[in-house]
Amino acid sequence: MIKNRLLQSLNSMWREPCYAIIHFVLPHFCLICSTMEIDTRELVCETCWENLPQADSSDRIFNELNEKLSGQCFFSQAMSLWQFSFETQTIIHFLKYRYFSNLAFKIGKSMAHRIIKNNILDENAVLIPIPLHSTRARERGYNQSYLLCQALATETGFTIENHALKRIRYTSSQTKLTAAERQQNVKNAFVVTDREKIVDKTIVLVDDVITTGATMNACASELMRNGAKEIILLSAVKA
Numbered sequence: 001m002i003k004n005r006l007l008q009s010l011n012s013m014w015r016e017p018c019y020a021i022i023h024f025v026l027p028h029f030c031l032i033c034s035t036m037e038i039d040t041r042e043l044v045c046e047t048c049w050e051n052l053p054q055a056d057s058s059d060r061i062f063n064e065l066n067e068k069l070s071g072q073c074f075f076s077q078a079m080s081l082w083q084f085s086f087e088t089q090t091i092i093h094f095l096k097y098r099y100f101s102n103l104a105f106k107i108g109k110s111m112a113h114r115i116i117k118n119n120i121l122d123e124n125a126v127l128i129p130i131p132l133h134s135t136r137a138r139e140r141g142y143n144q145s146y147l148l149c150q151a152l153a154t155e156t157g158f159t160i161e162n163h164a165l166k167r168i169r170y171t172s173s174q175t176k177l178t179a180a181e182r183q184q185n186v187k188n189a190f191v192v193t194d195r196e197k198i199v200d201k202t203i204v205l206v207d208d209v210i211t212t213g214a215t216m217n218a219c220a221s222e223l224m225r226n227g228a229k230e231i232i233l234l235s236a237v238k239a
Contacts, residue, residue, distance in 0.1 A: 031094065032087050041102050043094055049106075052087055055080035055238045058118055065213035065233075068179045073213075074220035075231040079118055080210060080238035081111050088237045092208050095236075096144045104144065107236050108151020115156060115204070120232060122202045125158045130207040130219060131167040131190070145207050148236065152206065164197040165190055165219060174215065182214035190219050192226040199227035210235040 030036040036045035055061065062078040082088045095103050129145035137143060149160045169189040174182045192198060203223055205216050210233060220231040 031090060042106075043100060043103050044091065044106075048087065052091075053083040053085050055083050061238055065210070065217075068212045069214065069217055070180060070183060072221075074217055074224050075205070075213075075233050077118070077120075078210070078213065078233040079114050080235045081107070081114055082237050084209075084237055084239040092237055095147070096208060097140070101147060104147035105151040105154075108148045109155055111148065111206075111234060111236060112152050112155030115152070115234065120202075120204065123157075124200075125156075125202045125204055126164075126198065127152055127158045127160045127204050127206055128165050128198075128219075128223075129160075129162060130205065130215060131165055133167045133170045135170050148208065149206050152204075152234075158204065161194070161197045164192060164194045165223065166193045174211070179212040179214065182212050183218070186215050186218040190222045192222055195226045198223055200229050202230045202232065203228045204232045204234050207233075207235045209237045209239050211239040 028038060028040045028042075030038055030045035030048055031043050032048040033045060036047065038045050056064075058077055058079045061080055062075075065078055066073045091103070091107070094100050095107065127149045129143055129149045132140070132143050146160075146162055149162070152158065153160050167189055168191050171185050171189055174185060177185060203220075205219055205223075207216060210216060213233065216233050216235075220233070223231055
């Protein structure tokens with residue numbers, strides 16, 4: 001494709017700012033199939049979107065995570081929208097590193113339907129995005145989990161508490177770590193900063209991808225220790 005060749009020819013330092021310009025000037029094709037020309041506000045054609053691999057049931061995801069975690073499990077439910085695949089990995093990459101808010105809204109809307117399908121209808125439920133360390137937040141410029149929460153709040157009416165939980169320790173990437181190493185990596189990495197916002201509340205912890213559950217369980221542990229009533233995990237992708 002012309003767009004891909006242009007992007008590949010750009011020096012890396014110019015690729016990101018030039019991407020948005022190329023994205024709107026040239027014909028825009030689905031980032032997955034690369035054949036369907038679609039509206040510039042979209043990234044994925046409806047056919048590809050509808051064929052994304054659906055995640056397992058919440059019970060199966062919960063049981064799988066519970067088996068991987070050593071020690072206590074601090075959440076009561078775990079839900080994901082899609083199973084990991086090349087297609088879902090591509091979508092998350094664009095969400096995580098390209099700041100496509102339209103994509104975040106579309107994903108978040110679908111995640112909201114998953115919440116409703118699982119009867120999570122507590123009026124007092126609170127959405128909390130997995131927080132980024134301040135260093136990582138400056139590097140990226142935004143928290144993709146917070147973008148998902150914004151869409152979820154619009155669809156469900158749940159409150160977002162973006163500052164009730166804070167990451168206080170910079171952690172290395174979890175990608176190449178074992179399940180046990182992941183748990184150790186995020187141990188004591190999070191603190192509740194506003195206890196009143198979470199006491200006796202059902203907390204829906206939101207992230208883009210969940211793999212072993214180590215990061216989200218570390219957050220859940222801190223939230224439960226500070227008085228949360230119940231923790232539910234929600235991610236776009238189950239890896």
